[in-house]
Amino acid sequence: MQSLAWFGLVLLCVLQSTEACPSVCKCSKKSNPEKSEVNCHKRGLRALPSNLPSDAWILKLGENGITDLKANLLRSVPTIESLILEKNAIKSVHPKTFSGANHLTLLNLLGNQITKLPPKAFKDLLNLRFLMLGQNEIGLIKAEMFVGMRNLSELDLPHNALTVVPSNAFKPLIALKVLDLSLNRIQRLSPKAFTGLTKLLFLNLDNNSLKTIPAGVFRPLQSLEMLVLDNNLLSSLSKSALDGLSNLQELYLRNNELELLPHDVFSNLPKLSEVGLSGNHLKTVDGNTFSLVPELKKLHLHDNAWQCDCNIASLVKWMEQTNTTLSPRDSLRCSGPPNLRNKSLIGLQTETLICTK
The missing domain is CATH 3.80.10.10 (Ribonuclease Inhibitor)
Structure with a gap:
């Protein structure tokens, strides 16, 4: 009799559980x-x-x-x-x-x-x-x-x-x-x-x-490890725009309208290991820009309007000496002058890079 009552109680619980589901x-x-x-x-x-x-x-x-x-x-x-x-x-x-x-x-x-x-x-x-x-x-x-x-x-x-x-x-x-x-x-x-x-x-x-980045806007982000600014309308980037990002490891600026980079733009980013700059309007970058980034492991520079004249010599020299992976190397090509158009930046003879007035 007791087991029957127990069974009834269990059955009631099961029925209640079933009823509780819409x-x-x-x-x-x-x-x-x-x-x-x-x-x-x-x-x-x-x-x-x-x-x-x-x-x-x-x-x-x-x-x-x-x-x-x-x-x-x-x-x-x-x-x-x-x-x-x-x-x-x-x-x-x-x-x-x-x-x-x-x-x-x-x-x-x-x-x-x-x-x-x-x-x-x-x-x-x-x-x-x-x-x-x-x-x-x-x-x-x-x-x-x-x-x-x-x-x-x-x-x-x-x-x-x-x-x-x-x-x-x-x-x-x-x-x-x-x-x-x-x-x-x-x-x-x-x-x-x-x-x-x-x-x-x-x-x-x-x-x-985004067309501009205000000075110090990222300063509160002291723990930030990755910043993605791809596919905006940025035409310039100042050093102060990246102030405070002492823990940043990856920075992506692909497919913007960047034409120039200050040589010290990344100098306060001691942990920076990967930078994406492909798909911009860069004609030249001072090689010292990347020499100031000691942890840089991978750099994307393809699909820019590289002008292979004397102004690019320091970048070419840095490329020859660096252990940083340039991805993809085969896509780093000159847009001008005409005699060097489509030539690879890798292996360019710096003494042949001249500037015309």
Whole structure:
């Protein structure tokens, strides 16, 4: 009789567990401790389903038709750790959408139609590590949008409508290590754009519309190891533009409009090991520019308008002596003068390089 009652209790628990899963979703259990993964991916949903299991820790809602995130969205799943809402039709986020969701570590809102973020919308997400906001229509960012996110490690904002990075935009993000701002329309960086980001390791500004880099804008980034500035409109780069990057190891400036480089532009970057300068408008560079970079291991200089006259002699000489890998060597070619057009820079006889008035 006792075993029958026990069986009934177990059966009741199983039925309750089954009932707790929305009919359009698939739920699976994880033990130690017991948690539920709720998969509602691509189910034609217009809102969060009801009767979610209270022990849900992963909620997959990608590729549905959800348009709004209402207040207290996650009240029924207090221990939720991962919320995936990519590729819905979300246009707005309520200021209290994430109230109480202090266990959330990953929030994926990629590929929606969000145009702006309300102030302090994420203030309860004290343990959030990863925030994906790429492929939206966000045109403005302010520090108040990120209040409370003191443990955020990665912020992805590519492919939005940003035109300016204002002062102190990310100041609350004291633990941030990865910041992706690529594929926006950024034309201007405030001189204090990156204040507070002392732990940042990777900054991606690829595919924007930057024409200048303000002096000292990267100075707060004392831990930065990789800076990507490819595919912008930079025509010059001053030494002060790179001030403070004492830990930088990789710098990419490919496919810009650089015509000149100061000979000491990299002299305050003691750990720099790889530089990408291909696809610019460089005609000559002083060989001492790279002699001042003791850790340089790889250098990309191809697809520039190299003018093989007396002004390039120091660069040619440096190339002959360096152990730095020039990648790719075969693509380093003269654009002029006519008698040397398409000649390889490698092996050029420096005594034959002349300047004409």
